[in-house]
Amino acid sequence: MSYEEVVDAVIKMGLEKYRADQLLDWIYKKRVFAFEGMTNLSREHRALFREKFVLRLPKLLEKKVSKIDKTTKFLYELEDGNTIESVLLFHEGYATACISTQVGCPLRCSFCATGQSGFVRNLTVGEIVGQVLAIENDSKRNIRNVVYMGMGEPFLNYDNVVKSLRILVHPKMKNVGVRRITVSTVGIPEKIVKFADEGLEVRLAISLHAASNEKRDVLVPLNRKYSIEEILQAAKVYQEKTNRRVTIEYILIKEFNDFDEDARRLARALKDLKAFVNLIPVNPTNGEFEKPSQWKMNRFKEILLENGIEAELRQEKGADIEAACGQLRLKNLRAKS
Template identity: 55%
Template sequence: MIKKNILDFSYDELVKEFTNLNLKKFRVDQVLDWIFKKHIFDFFEMTNISKNEREFLDEYFYISIPEPIDIQESKIDGTTKFLWKLEDGRTIESVLLFYPNRISACISSQVGCPLKCKFCSTGASGFERNLTPGEIVAQVLAIEKLKDVNINNIVLMGMGEPLLNYDNVLKAIRNWNNKKMKNLGARRITISTSGIADKIEELADFELDIRLSVSLHAPNNYIRDQIMPINAKYPIEEVVQSCKIYQEKTKNRVTIEYIAIKGLNDEEKHAQELADLLKGLKVMVNIIPVNPNPANYERPSKKFLNSFLNKLKENNIEATLRIEKGTDIDAACGQLKMRKKGVK
């Protein structure tokens, strides 16, 4: 008999599993309380369940938590980067970030990434597979236990493209939101996508009111083609149109991520073009100086960044320069995995 990872199930699926095994429904609530509230990942430590039932649970299920194989913590702001080993030996990354009003986690959705964005270390490592719902959820559980924190903000912007693992990502989000599990408000969960236009439109009909962040990184197709191969399939106009459809249905503001690269997309004329492109959308543009990357792109100067920001504001576009975290560690996704020699 093959044991099943209990974290791969939704609440209703787990109730059905337990019922089929002649276990009472309230045992589901007890087990989930131990896992999500007490961070106990061994059935034999769940002391309000009889010994016989603990043995029975252990016969049919297990709780898969990734193994930490490298952890880096910033001495500046406490930002912590985790490299995890999964059951099959593959590795993924997560990041823990501290803000005045929240504790946030950047969570991976795939092992590697198929999109191969030129500025991203994850894409350079290649794509191996999608994560299961349990592997997505378990990253948060592992961080909370290791660092003794309660994560109250989750962003799916670690390794991978979340909308290319659509069903598993949405199942993980439902579990985070479920009152018997993480019990995290939907507005505290964000999907960050490189612009999978058809899935953005589909996401507009998702029953939970989550947040959406779209990585645009260019004001036109010519520049975006150079840095984001996915633009060949989903050109910039199509991505923006999908955001408009999403916004019409949800009434929610969309965050536009814009990595600023010296000499490529950082001039005032690019800011004006971006403002024209986004006209009619309610957005917040998040300007991010490029991280160390495989293509050796350089960061713009503060002068260029501020000129870009001011040009957007002149056009009544809400915009901000991202507050950088973990600048003294490899805090951008993919950097730690690439640096770790000999790891799958």
């Protein structure tokens, strides 16, 4: 529920508005998910809230912790028995929650384990926000950074994603800083343009992964519907409306999209866009793709920098626990079959 919906419900119970703030403070700040523990509310108020509201976190089925960098992967079960993944990533001085927006994914990108398990349904607003609260509850950490980069395509669950963002940034709810949230999309032009008008100042990342349509068609089947040119044009409109820099995600695959000409072509494609390129070594989920050598990845980055494009090579996280999107869920599904 949005802040306004909670306030409206509380007022309709005949209670003062500030009772809504008390309730939300217990949930989002104190991480108390049982009404009995909300001790500054009377027994009568707690009984009313029990009647009106349901507080439920996704059930933790499995947790894996990397011995390399403490990256933690969570497999959660939803009310209907479906499972989703979330990941807690550790950086110097802070941690980031990587959350999912769909059960599975319909886009079937060839390098991604999530697509291999098929698509079931969109997540509800509560299931999206609930992942952040569940990660906090499991890790005993206050999450201040969130990336919508888990299972699923956020813009195919557009309304629920936008509402969840408003909940996460609301000062009376999770109160995450807008600059600390990133939404990653494979690139749906009309939704990118629409997102620019939402008034949310969160970061936008576009999963491009190739500099030519021929190669992107192989990696991202949706590219046959929305070309690189259409996606980047939408990104320019987004930038004109928001004045925000766009992050370009680019998975590097050995002897496929890691050639010098790929780097030069990518630089040309991005020359009119204020963009930052995040270079990601492929996580070999199906044995088909391999990551390039360190020299090759560094070379790709240098060509982008030489052509005026900001770029960084992302440090791998959780390699020993199969931390890439969908791997743990896929393993769980195969074990059941």
